Amino acid sequence: MELNAGLNGIMVIVAAFVGGACIGSFINATAMRTVAEKKWWGNERSVCDTCGHELCARDLVPILSYSLLGGKCRYCGAKIGIRHFAAEIISGLLTAALAVRWGPSLALALSLVILWLSLFNSMTDMENGFIYDVPAVALGIVGLGLRLAGGWPAVLEGILGAALGFGFIALIILIKPGGMGWGDAMLMIGIGGAVGWKYCIFCLYFGFLIGGIVILPLMLKKKLKRKDAVPLGPFLAIGSLLTLFTGNVLVSRFAALIGSYPGWPWG
Ligand SMILES: [Zn+2]
Structure with missing residues (x-):
């Protein structure tokens, strides 16, 4: 057996x-x-x-x-x-x-949609610095659609995730124009809508952390100027995938702040 x-x-x-x-x-x-x-x-x-x-x-x-x-x-x-x-x-x-x-499980279905659509967005971003709206938003729509299986609380978590992802990047664009593009904000609508707001926090955290680790040394070596557009989509995608593997541990670490339930369908 x-x-x-x-x-x-x-x-x-x-x-x-x-x-x-x-x-x-x-x-x-x-x-x-x-x-x-x-x-x-x-x-x-x-x-x-x-x-x-x-x-x-x-x-x-x-x-x-x-x-x-x-x-x-x-x-x-x-x-x-x-x-x-x-x-x-x-x-x-x-x-x-x-x-x-x-x-x-539905968690696997949602994870795979995130993997494949963020891979698509990363590839266009690396090739021509462009994240296309349709596949980015499609990720959010498919994510919210799958969330219907978890009932309205699960859908609400997704809507809050999309709002958090978009809002965070939009804020950065408004404060410091030129660094990030609206494509990144659209991608985070998709990722946030799929993962829900709690996971979305860690997707953003990892995305910026890894982006910083890669980009800062290039800037210091002057291989990259401050004004050069850097494709951030791949970093946000890597951050999201890391979250899919570590999110539950992270949520429990920060349970005092955000509660111990990682959100549908991860719990
Ligand atoms: Zn040939």
């Missing part, structure tokens, strides 16, 4: 990794098409970024194709952008880790 349970667990983790990697591949492709203002669907075939050769199924297997081809195009030998591989492996690993963290 125990051996079977262990085997089943491993198979679920492997399936989550493979499924997550495939979705990461799809997210990467749609993010690139969005930035290039191409259609997501229809006759658009996947092609090599360099030579434009149409790619076939064996070129498009997540993680494996990139690894077997040594990160080079089969047809022209040009380097394939690491972003393809990175999106697949990050999505695969985090999907599996979240599946382990939450098990089959």
Whole structure:
């Protein structure tokens, strides 16, 4: 029995990794098409970024194709952008880790929506410094929709989260224009709406902490000027994912301030 349970667990983790990697591949492709203002669907075939050769199924297997081809195009030998591989492996690993963290539950469904949509937003933000409103707000809408399963208190927690996320970034933009963009505020509407207000506090905290740790040294070395636009979306996304793993411990640490219940569906 125990051996079977262990085997089943491993198979679920492997399936989550493979499924997550495939979705990461799809997210990467749609993010690139969005930035290039191409259609997501229809006759658009996947092609090599360099030579434009149409790619076939064996070129498009997540993680494996990139690894077997040594990160080079089969047809022209040009380097394939690491972003393809990175999106697949990050999505695969985090999907599996979240599946382990939450098990089959609404918390897992909400976590995966957060992972995949914030990955999309991070990729467009890193490519052209732009967080698109539609996928950012979609995260909030899907998040609030899932919250309906927890009743109105759960929806209210999400609305407060969206307001907190948006309000906090909007305040920074108003106090010190130029540092952050409205795209970041829109992204936090989505993340806050999905995680609820208590988790949202820690998403913001981690996002700014990690952003600061990465950006400050670059500024000190003068590689980055004060006025340079820095994509903050990826840091907010990393902060949110850290919160999904550590949020319950953090909420209990600060229970005296915010109560010990971490909010639906995390409790
Ligand atoms: Zn090529």
